[in-house]
Amino acid sequence: MTILADANPALGYVPPARAGKVHPVDEVLPIGQLAAYGFQHVLAFYAGAVLVPIIIAGALNLDQQQLIHLINADLFTCGIASLLQAVGVWKIGVRLPLLQGVTFTAVSPMIAIGLTAGGGTPGLLAIYGSVLVAGVFTFLVAGHFAKLVRFFPPVVTGSVILIIGIALLPVAANDIVMGKGPNAIQNPVMLKNIAYALGTLALIVAIQRISTGFMATVAVLAGLVIGTLVAWILGDAHFGEVAKADWVGYTMPFYFGMPTFSITAILSMIIVMIITMVETTGDVYATGEIVKKRIRQDDIGRAIRADGLATFIGGVFNSFPYTCFAENVGLVRLTQIKSRWVVAAAAVIMIILGSLPKAAAIVAGIPHPVLGGAALAMFAAVAVVGIQTLSKVDFNNHANIVIVSTSVGLGMLVTAQPFVADAFPPWAQIMFGSGITLGAVAAIGLNIVFNHLGAGHATVVAGRPGDHAVTLADVNAMSSAAFSKTFGGLVENTPWVLERAYAMKPFADTIALRTAFHDALLTGSAEEQLQLMNSFADLGSEGDADNAYRLDHVNAGIDGLDAEDQGHVLELARAYRKHFAFPLIVCAREVERYERVLANGWSRMANSPGVERAAGLIEIAKIANYRFDDLVANANPIAAAHIERFVQHPA
Template sequence: MTQPSEPAVPLSPNEQRLPPLQLLLVAIQHVLLMYGGAVAVPLIVGQAAGLSREEIAFLINADLLVAGIATVVQSLGIGPLGIRMPVMMGASFAAVGSMVVMAGMPGVGMPGIFGATIAAGFFGLLIAPFVCKIVRFFPPLVTGTVITSIGLSLFPVAVNWAGGGSAATQFGALQYLAIAALVLVTILLVNRFLRGFWVNVSVLIGMALGYVLAGAFGMVDLSGIGAAPAMQVVTPNHFGAPEFQLAPILSMCLVVVIIFVESAGMFLALGKITGQEVDPQKLRRGLLCDAGASFLAGFMNTFTHSSFAQNIGLVQMTGVRSRYVTAVAGLFLIGLSLLPKAAFLVASIPPAVLGGAGIAMFGMVAATGIKILQEADIGDRRNQLLVAVSIGLGMAPVVRPEFFAHLPHWMEPITHSGIAMATLSAVTLNLLFNVLGGRERATLSGAALH
């Protein structure tokens, strides 16, 4: 008589294997959402350095290649690298201010920027095993505050997109608002009346309809796509051999520290969303991948890399928590880096289309933070003060970017990042209120790791 077989242990959402069509469509959503941010950094730095349109296009393809490789490694894991969760990687905005300054410095230029990026990536590889230990200082009180701040700091991006983007000749014109509204309403209706597969691709459906309406309004610009080469391979050191200069290196090393602080908060947020415990070992793997991507980026003509917060909102929005989705999205990015025409087509998505989707997804990030705060003793007045001050400081550079303009330039990676400001404030105030003086509280014990 045969023994009854034991029931199969269900896979965690992080390990879920989706049907091929659903896998591809959700992966495309991730690519479409992060593409604007991925190309923005090389656009800004390339223009500041006075590069030609062809050279800037090469920078963009280089960024897509490294972002794709780093995304695959973060999602699947290779050796000691990769957090093995649904993470999308791309060029970090934390370094933009420093790199724009470097681009205008005599004798620095692109080789100096790439040399500083390589050195900063190597520095990150050295310190990642030590930085990962800070996870014990991110109890639900701190994590919830940081995640709420991430969502709130992204809202101005979504609103700017919905109004037509920074380049709009008439910001807030009715056609921009109509497109953003169509995308947002479509997402809401799909989530209200449909189920399963359709909910998972609701963002893609909304953006597709928005793209069609934008095309009808004549807002989709495909001029120049014919001149783009059919295929182009990114080659190392395209702008010459990297140059290593002390001041740019020190500035970029500071940027890497800020990236680590931001990434730690976002990895913990993603852990809450996907139901994965982000212990020091897992966090170390994620940070090592961040640093390794930046180290590679300097050789491949691009910049420091980090995880993208907006894609965390998409994970929460769709409910698809599989790391294989972002791995496929990473392969898409690698493919786009080889196909300039395809990359050009994705880049033609008007900002208003992204804005309608961003309002829903970035709001979901903030809602996740509020949910996590319910696990903390939020009735305590001091904890309320921690949340209030940290979110307030996090919003300062968002509401008025020039608020810290008179502070030293080396502080810009911190003072220009709302996420970094909120994270540093929340960690510091938690130490002051709940740890120092022997007053160990439940807020820390819940996250204490052995």
């Protein structure tokens, strides 16, 4: 029997060979596959990788040769940074398929630092001084920061990412108009520039609409290539520097000179790196979920140490702050190629590209309007990521509304009117000269004030503020009877739903409270679900004037029909109940006209009872959602001034 057990894993014993099976993250693929998949990562990454040095060079008025060196330095250091993160050494690097690139968070602050120092090479040297110190700071605090993740919930990270995306859009717009003011807008050259930008943007959108899979991930790169080709054919893209550039070169440390150090610039860059740590933390958790690998606190510390060391190396080799590139996290999800050695292969390819000045010269020849059109798509996409993150936030808690609105407002103030910084002393101008920095500091500070200091900001979920208001803490302390009296109107006072929702206490926020009712609906037996459905009145019936379901339809404008239309609705309701033995349930808030109710209801008569029961439960969940929103809106009139009030009538 022992022999059989050893030979048959189904009997419960796992042979030693299988017990030591390599995790997909650590799997070393054949050389050909590593090269192919690695090059795919480079293609998806390339446009974003070179965008930052191009933007910085344009803002600081650097010449073409300086731009070529910046691009080479960026690619070269990206390769080193990615090797640190994916391969790892000592306690540095999370050892996941994460590609490193220059963070867009730093663009606006770096431009502010550079221009404050006078632009050109002096501006670069001020940037590199702040990058060096910020890199050391990040490396040293990595382990401590990993313990502070609770101070950066989605309300903070979402606000910061949204601000980053919106604050960078003017940079793209400036590239499109080539820095010209409104007086030049009718100039034929200006109109051509706008045409290049909009054409590039249209190409990117078209590729993403028509293509699927890998091609969609390189839509920005394809748009840049095609837009540049069109500009070259029309004589507006010039590549004279390509012939002058060497075939092979190397990135020299401190190529532009020894960095200069400014306290205000350093503080600004440290704030950028704190934001970058939050970004990296999110990317690590996202990648861990994709590759099915548990992420621990130590993993976050190793990932951030890699960012810190890569940023310090960037300051030495004439590059900028580094973070995990979200675009390539998406590519891992898309391809399901989980090996970190694929990213290592991509890193080697980038180091090679960073040693080819001619390749950088070609990239440097991309016309600014074409680049601006692509940048519009990329920066707006960053803002969308922020919106997606904010979708996880409980906005029934008024404190979260204050955090997001105030931080975004401050960020946009400085972005729209950058001269505001001139009103402050020099030490504060770096902070107030960057919408990203000011908005991020505001989001972090307000989150601490509202959610971590003192007793906190109570979330009111029922009643009226200051007048028997029911807070989330009150709900968690309620008896079953009080819970049923407060929330019974959500589900027609059906006892079993209320009992099971109550059993899911405590509720962390209003989202958890809402989810409890959804989950409770799914746990009911067939008989219980039928009881719930039969608690709803028939459509079109006079019934109880105070029936909540009837009031839903009155408030939606579906009730109050003339006699003929009322008769049609009642005829459908009676036929439906006779056929299925439960009422036709329709969420009134999602119906535009009663004719749709009739058409949809009669068509559903051909469905099986099981399908209709499931459809009815879905409609009940929608109705409960809207009633819950109304209940919270009554309790929080400032947060939802225009939501119709839900009138609750407990049994």
